[in-house]
Amino acid sequence: MLLSWLTGVGAGIAFLHFMQKLLFPYFWHDFWYLLKVARVGLRIEMFGLRGELVTVLDKFLSHAKRQPHKPFVIYEGDVYTYQDVDRRSSRVASVFLNQSTLKKGDTVTLLMSNEPDFVHVWFGLAKLGCVVAFLNSNIRSKSLLHCICSCEPRALVVGEDLLGTIEEILQSLPEDITVWGMKDSVPQGVISLKEKLSTAPDKPVPRRHHVASNLKSTHLYIFTSGTTGLPKAAVITQLQALWASALLWAFGCTADDIIYITLPLYHSSASLLGIGGCIELGATCVLKKKFSASQFWNDCKKYNVTIFQYIGELCHYLCKQPKQEGEKDHQVRLAIGNGVRSNVWREFLDRFGNIKMCELYGATEGNISFMNHTGKIGSLGRTNFFYKLLFAFDLIKYDFQKDEPIRNEQGWCSSVKKGEPGLLIAPVSAQHPFFGHAGNKKYTGKKLLYDVFKKGDVYFNTGDLLVQDQDFLYFWDRTGDTFRWKGENVATTEVADIVAMLDFIQEASVYGVVVPDFEGKTGMASIILKPNKSLDLKKFYDQVVTFLPGYACPRFLRIQGKMETTGTFKLQKFRLVEEGFNPLKISDPLYFMDNLKKSYVPLTKELYHQIVLGEIKL
Template sequence: MRGWEELYPLPVPPSWVPGAAVGILSLHFIQKLLFPYFWADLRYLLKVLTYGLRMEMYRLQGRVVTVLDEFVKLAEKQPHKAFLIYEGTVHTYRDVDRRSNRIAQVFLQHEALKKGDTVALLMGNEPDFIHVWFGLAKLGCVVAFLNFNVRFRSLLHCVSSCEPKILVVGADLLGTLEEILPKLQKDVSVWIMAKDSTFPNVHTLLDKIEAASEDPVPVNRCSATNLKSAVLYIFTSGTTGLPKAAVISHLQILKGAAGLWAFGATSDDIIYITLPLYHSAASLLGIGGCIHLGATCVLKKKFSASQFWGDCRRYNVTVIQYIGELCRYLCNQPVKEGEKNHKVRLAIGNGVRNDVWREFLERFGAVKICEFYGATEGNICFMNHTGKIGSVGRTNFFYKLFFPFDLIKYDFQKDEPIRNKHGWCEKVKKGEAGLLISKVNAKNPFFGYAGNKRHTEKKLLCEVFKKGDLYFNTGDLMVQDHDNFLYFWDRIGDTFRWKGENVATTEVSDVIVMLDFIQEANVYGVSVPDHEGKAGMASLILKHNASLDLEQMYKQVVTYLPSYACPLFLRVQEKMEMTGTFKQQKFRLVDEGFNPATITDPLYFLDNSKKAYVMLTKELHEMILSGKIKL
């Protein structure tokens, strides 16, 4: 009896099959060993290319499709879907579309606004911020987002620099309006988000919205003819001086709005926005990203560490936005039962420290942290699509083809890029810190600052590697490792970050030297253990025979500066050290920090609990380092 193997012999595979299998396994092993991020890079690159091709198709068809156009289409396609959830109230896509129409109709009726006119918006996080923004955009206006933390002189500067026809102020910011109203240009028409007003010559908006029509404004008012035309001004402190109005085009909004999608968010996601809407992260990436996806966002008036996870559970949040400080605040909250009991799967933002990153994942579960890098006015962006701890993104040969950038050597003493004997800049080696510069071309333009040609030109580097080339100077030092991951290193120039905001040292020193007993003020940032960014410190030179009035000093900084820009530490010196180019010397002061055990000069600390500057003792210094005193 023959076996079934003899009756039905198995087919013999061709001789090349085993070799091919071994070859495939070998290639897979080599890829894992030498190119471990190949597939992740390829997926990300395909997403970038897909989006770029779609934009190019629109261009070839002669179509200009903006984020506002996308929103209006969604209001027709999914009118009853929640767009905004604010303090428990749901605002559908149709609701937001119709209320923004009402606002557009009010300004169309009461103000002679022309397409391209600027309107400044001074409001906190609330639905009407978005309604006013969209309503004015439907009239073809450029909307300037004002930072509501900025006070008096700096705020007046911001308003004047963008030359608005109208200033719209939120009901909770009337105190700020009262400060600047007497010195506001007379040709600026002021509107407040209220039904009545005690201010002379100030218009009310809420009463007029109720009586206005919901009909769309004429299409020719809002239709864009060029993606590179300005649509927003978002203020940034840059690297020096007072805030500057970065020009934001339709193209930049479209790129920013694609960020959530690029990280893997979908139309089913619910995005939690606690960051201020006057920043590009919340407005472009958050609100714009929500529109790009057709998703829902939960808007919070102000970030609250104690309410954060409760809100996430209550609203079934799946995507959160963060800055490094926000993650640290959450990690500093007392440990509670069920901290991983939520639906958050993506956290998108920047500036989180490695130790906080690890603690966040350990405490709050398998949340994919998506770190990215991008300046408001910049023309370069990096995204950490692999989740590598500490990195702001990855690059490769193909990415640099589409978004050319380099890291160049920088002279910290002279505060300028190093040039060789031929006058060209030099690239740093992998693993070395270098100044990030990004090539300016038709695909990656730099739009500059509103009404400030000098500051626009200062952000550009000419003749970098060859004659005629042009690069955007980000002002940021970065490191690229041997695996092509990028890491943020530091800021250059007279600026530092604190509480997630850029602080321009010259702005702070200008406020301090207004005091009649101050001869000179040298402002810089100092590191504080377990805190992101750097805390503000001012080295002071008193006028001859004058004494330091701590009460006046406190009153001056809290009146004229945002809370995050008020110097936490003061140091009184007898003379100011200068560099060889007659700039204030900061490096040694930064290194010495605020330790009273090693510094013989008098030191003072801004004690918020006492609302005063107090002598910085060794005991107080220890309490700050141990975290017993909150900064």
């Protein structure tokens, strides 16, 4: 009797297990992941209830005491332990505490490439309670000046290799901004921080200087390219930094992992998820000055890397490398990032082995994020009833030609059906706040949608179009006057403003076009010449390379006789984007940016085919 009963129970369990696998194949993946998310939230709440506002910096200082000799940052073969970084950052804090007028709450802009001193200066200023604004190291001239001034800093710290960039705008900076350079010999008007660090003490800085009064207080500014205009400084609070630092742990990373960071630290992925994630774990990171496809796997083997961060372009470049023996001979088990296409994803796994790709989605300033912890190819994140309890969102109908959400006769938006692309929006609430941008309040207002489904509701507008199937989300496209190229967001109005400065151009429209087998879209400018003015291709080239970062320079140029406009005189780009840069379909003169000739050259049919076939590097 007992044996029969046990057999029946066993059969029942087996049947339930089979049905769970059949109907809910990701049940346990979701269960353990959501449990981790809940645990992080509960831990933050408990700290708050006990009056212990623990920040990412506090966690770093705890590791520096508990494991002082463990490597924290490895850079070009040099090892910086937790204690080393603690002491070096204390020197930075000492210099600014004793030899400047900086005080708690002041903003300091940081213009540095990937190097250990980026972390040292960041942490040193954080020890004084300063808000650090990360500047994109690629931008120059007008854009750089705008970014610096927009967050009203008291000081600017510049890396040795970027002092030349600052010299270009030094005379235009407000007088109340003190400029510090990470070099012994600095230009006139710049103070040598490196020289002062050599004699500064490395004593611990009293915690009273940086203790947080509120987790919603500003920790950082990270610049983003919005849908219009110049870059904007997104507010990153202590709370956002804490949540971001927990993502590596949520994906299953541990203190024994070695994380390879080749993405720029001025982006939230590398700084908040990468450096912050290492601190949350007490792990080690290998920091690279700049991504190199040819050196990538050698570095992974040399430093026993187990996890790396990526963007879609990074995986694409690795797949484009010549095949070699032993490509699967490494210890990498996880890759964490966003933006990899399904075909590249499959090719990457085929070539480089059983690496779990963990896609994620999240706007720097946004209040919504998704994680694909299952490894489902092509998806940026999971979604189901339980997920929406934690991460509320909606996908609404969007008019692609008018470039705005569709509203019915009553003025309300409506959700799309599953399988249809829709604009991703997320409700703004006390649990999911939107902290906005520094500077002009209109920047913050443009990221919000009001009266969406009912009177008085407020939603964060991500500017991204997604598609949802039963349980997964997929990226479809971006909205507005922005596109993504080389892992960077490009605001088309910013590029158009630079182009329109040329004396022979009457009107300029900039947009992104798809290039086969490339991630994102690359820039294209359509222009109208002034009457009795001729096109100067060399001058056009010099203008864009002088005033724009490389990823924002239009790769293609189109000369039009006139431009279509909408009823509100907004430049109509929809048709231009669809036509792309194909000389077989376009009768207007077309040109291509040739960096070898340092000019734009006619885009012939032969040149077009070379670009499409990937024979020319973009």
